[in-house]
Amino acid sequence: MISKLIKRKIFPLLKVQYSNMLEYRVEIALWAISGIIPFFMLNIWTNNNLNESINISDIMLSRYFLCAFFVRQFSVVWVVFSFEEDSLMGKVSPYLIQPLNPFFRYFAQHLAEQITRFPFALIIAFFFFIFNPESIWIPNLSILFLSIVSTFLSFLIQFLMQSIVACLCFWTEKASSIERLLFIPTLFLSGLLAPVVSFPAYVKSWIYLTPFPYLIDFPANLLSGNETNISGGLSIQILWILLLFPLFKKIWSEGTKKYTAMGS
């Protein structure tokens, strides 16, 4: 039954969305470029020798920020914006009739977008290495595999969190402002702008209880070869997914009960 689901639903969905995304390749390239903030941050760190105080060498820090860039590229989620538009335009109603949760459609969209984005991210990394040739390194295969897994888990956590926010559209119609609110801690606490190691002790004491450091800091540390607890990080990522998934299912079933199609 599962193989049938994959063959009849997931594959066609992915194929359709991939060709859809290829149409917008310029847009996706621009989007990839807009993710280069970590490199600017790296410039501040190394140019002012700020990394000496946290005991990370220039090379390790540049690898960290490059990996942070990569992890961010492949864990960007925008489901709430698509869902909000669809629900305001009344497009959700036909999706609800189909024998497939509409979030599968968005999920396929995200995966297809990541595949389209991959070459652009590689090009940006290539330029990064031209400017910083000393930071080239080749992670071994098992680390590479584990970091791909943890990046995907990070993407899943963010996708679930945003889907939960998106379901609030059933009640408030404009849920994207809540998402923008949620984006602020993601931006500052995930390690995109500064590695979590550098945070002051009063923040470090509670930050590991939140999902944020597992979104970018953990996968980036893993991939760049900085010190991190691999099994601990992965299991906490899975724990968050196990926590968020039932919540999403609950809010989805409550929301669809509440849903009244536009203009009816």
Place this chain on the structure above:
Amino acid sequence: MNLRKYLKVYKKFLHTSLASELEYKTNILVDLITAILSLIGSIFLLSIFFQNNGYIGGWKFEQALIIQSIYTILNGITNTWFNPNLTEIVKHIREGTLDFVLLKPIDSQFFISLKKLNPSGFLEIMLGFFLLFFCIRINQINLNLSFLTLSLITLSCSICILYSLWFFISTTTIWFVKTWNATEVLRSFLYIGRFPLNSFSFSLRIFFSVFIPIAFITTIPSEVFLGLSQLWKILLEVIVASVFLITSRKFWLFALKFYSSASS
């Protein structure tokens, strides 16, 4: 050019956009919390940079806070006026409704750059001024008339440059139709404006003063507040701002020649 007519029209714009935005009252509250958290986040990031260093690029923490406050004010202005209007241009061009704008007996640039208004940005502007006054107190800046006029001049120049940048990118929509993400790229570059220009390496400094004049937008006004700025820099900013304004106007008129409505 009839100034009274334009003022009257603008009053109508204000009325209609306020009325439509106030429909979503909780949104405004959420946006306020977002603005506050975002400010706290960037001060937190700044405090990480200053954790073990007294100076970053020759700026003390208290001085760098001024840049932060000016950034917040300008970001508020962007969110109030530039962002809602200029994303509308993309929509106008895609759906062909720009025809209706061009037919109106009013300047098209005036219409599309001031039609909408997002009141939640006001709160961010107020927050920025609040921080600015706090900075003036802790840096013991003496307020006098010449200082006030100079800071007003530089701030309004910054606003002009910022407007021109946004407008410039939105205008390119006439050729490319979908430049949604180009504004995202600009947004991520503008993020640099939160930090003193001197904290970046030489090549980036050149990039951010010649190609994208972010240096002029926040650093020079902050220098004026600290009394560090030389006269030539202020003059240069005035010149840059007027060049930007004039080119953006010329570019818009030029681009309109290539506008060929949707489906025609």
